[in-house]
Amino acid sequence: MVRVKVVQFLRGSRQGLLLLFALMVSTLALTGCRSVPVTDRTQLMLTSSSYENRLGEEAYAEYKAQYPRSTNAEYNQALARCGKAIVEVAGQKDFNWEFLVLESSTQNAFCLPGGKVAVYSGIMDLMNNEAELAFVVAHEIAHAIARHSGERISWGYLQSLGGLLVAIGFQNDTINGVYGTGTELGVMLPFSRSNESEADQIGLLLMAEAGYNPRAAVQFWSRFSSNSSNGLFSSWLSTHPCDSDRIKAMNDQMGAAEEAYKKARSPKGYGVTFHHK
Template sequence: MTLRALILAAVLMGGCATTPVTNRTQFMMISTDQEMSLGASEAQKVLKTSKLSTDKALQARVKRIGERIAAVSGRSDFAWEFNVIEDATPNAFCLPGGKVFFYTGILKIAENDDQIATVMGHEIAHALARHGAERLSMQTASNIGAQVLATALNIPAQYQNLYSQAYGITSQVGLILPYSRKFEHEADQIGIYLMWKAGYNPVQALRFWENMARLSRSAQKPPAFLSTHPADVERIAEIREYIAQLPIRQ
């Protein structure tokens, strides 16, 4: 009864939210205000510790594409910012509240504005769907679960830390990582919709991810089930399905 009560209390601490476009119900233990504050704080750290690109034309290009997608995001309350970081890593991210950062490495892979919009839509989708807050909520609930089960099973105190570590590994593979892959699929779907709504060509998303797949084949990657990102073939197939589901433009 104590175990059930503690788990129920952990669940009740959270609330429910719904993702845009996919309308998936989410478990949240982080408020929107907390999330926005975290995003603003982390953005300042990124700006202080990263070297921003001095290529004004590139900065303007990313900002133009970002603003066009932000305009159809339905989040006029976000303080949208778009920055390019001088870094060869093929990466981009969007912090809560609309702080978007592109690395020059990923811009070398994107062959045109539509492909940049593919990345932009995907990263903005993560922020719109509050994936960061959801992941943090699940991790918090997971940590509570580890402590509760260790107590309920009467595990000696000297072994509880070891158990918690083992539980963390189990929950990481069994819960957190699959949800990370779910978030990636969801961000792909929402991102495709956003770029289409903003007037970009979603077919170019296939070209971009094919380029990324070729890049990944030349590098070492963990098995798909241990990766936070879906397998390339799976991702491209699902994106093709998302594109087919889009309304026909008149």
């Protein structure tokens, strides 16, 4: 009889739904946590690495079908060199690493779960040297070894679950909209920005440990961001931190990165200078 009343309470009241949500979140938090390499931040993880890596394989195949591979030998050789050096210090032995320069004016790069790295030729056209490439690659690799994709999926599960409970409990479109907008602006976007900051921090150390001068990171990002403007409102709606904050954080972390650079087994400095033929 007591059990029946409890179930009726959970199903029939808003307080019960909120309690149910809290109990589910608590259970998930206790059973689905791991520590991020380098930063040791505790993260919620409700997906498996094998599932994430399978998604990465599928997405990588789609990118390779959509974009031609660059024939720029200088770019391909530089990516192979810095990719190998960063993998050696990343400590991720179970990834099937691949590195590819895609021919496109897109100014971007990515590393999908499982170690599938691609850099668009459009962003390499803006780089002065191999060390600048190393920072971009290390930043993307940091996302993969920190399993940020799986973490975002996990938080998305909670956001969707909360939305379902709110919809059932209140049955009000306005409240549903407030929940959706509120969780997106107040939780998901700040969370995405924190992931980018963490990838900057990890990437800076990885490039330094791989033997590349970490000062190249600030030099590249200062130049890359010089034509962009980030107002308060646009930064609030962005998935990435504003450029000035990123550069400041890199400078704040430069001491630790330079110490790692001094201890690198194979110092490379700025590496090869690009000629952009």
